[in-house]
Amino acid sequence: MHKLIAILLAGCTALPAAAQLRQPPDLTLAAANRLAAGAIDACKRQGRDIVVSVLDRGGHPLALQRADSVGPHNTEASRRKAYTALSTRTATLALARKAAADPDARNLATLPELLLLGGGVPLTVRGQVAGAIGVAGGGGAVNDHACALAALAAVPELDQPTP
Secondary structure (H helix, E strand, O other), X not given: OHHHHHHHHHHHHHHHHHHOOOOOOOOXXXXXXXXXXXXXXXXXXXXXXXXXXXEEOOOOEEEEEEOOOOXXXXXXXXXXXXXXXXXXXXXXXXXXXXXXXXXXXXXXXXXXXXXOOOOEEEEEXXXXXXXXXXXXXXXXXXXXXXXXXXXXXXXXXXXXXXX
């Protein structure tokens, strides 16, 4: 009888440990391609050509698409915007504005990989980061940000921005 109680107690104590593990969402290649196409389409409707990068939650590139007429520097800018949004879990437009207004946040601009320009948006599922999207070349930070946000509609499983 004592052995049975010990086995039951051991099983009960193992359950809470397993319940503490998170199941982070994974962004698929298909979803990344839909996001990239969504951003390109949103900007094209405004007469703007862009580069878009989509990173998974580990910061690895899943998709990169560039319109023919976009300057080559925008490719790296889109990746760094996505990386910045991913690593800070903050849209880069909001981060840039905060850094401009808050002396304590200005040092973020000195970190080598971060790019504090609008156009990077973290991608979340039920509040958990799944990746990020970065848009560059659309004629300014506000335009890039808007095209990145518009892309989220292409993947309904992602948390959608609130107006």
